[in-house]
Amino acid sequence: xxxxxxxxxxxxxxxxxxxxxxxxxxxxxxxxxxxxxxxxxxxxxxxxxxxxxxxxxxxxxxxxxxxxxxxxxxxxxxxxxxxxxxx
Numbered sequence: 063x064x065x066x067x068x069x070x071x072x073x074x075x076x077x078x079x080x081x082x083x084x085x086x087x088x089x090x091x092x093x094x095x096x097x098x099x100x101x102x103x104x105x106x107x108x109x110x111x112x113x114x115x116x117x118x119x120x121x122x123x124x125x126x127x128x129x130x131x132x133x134x135x136x137x138x139x140x141x142x143x144x145x146x147x148x149x
Contacts, residue, residue: 070103072139076132081106 070082085102087094124132
């Protein structure tokens with residue numbers, strides 16, 4: 063969970079949002095497709111509707127170049143966050 067917290071902090075910093083959903087699907091009836099434990103981190107912009115409302119669920123398609131740039135920024139934020147001393 064501490065790694066998830068670090069990853070979430072990095073993603074939210076890069077995307078400049080403060081809210082998120084943390085989702086874990088467990089079993090086929092709960093929409094688990096990949097048969098191992100993993101978490102979905104879903105950033106939520108201010109004022110967005112509940113993710114349970116289908117009208118608010120929109121996929122954003124970005125180019126491979128933008129994906130790579132975003133991934134690099136998140137990695138940089140993650141490692142920067144890791145360097146900070148923990149009180």
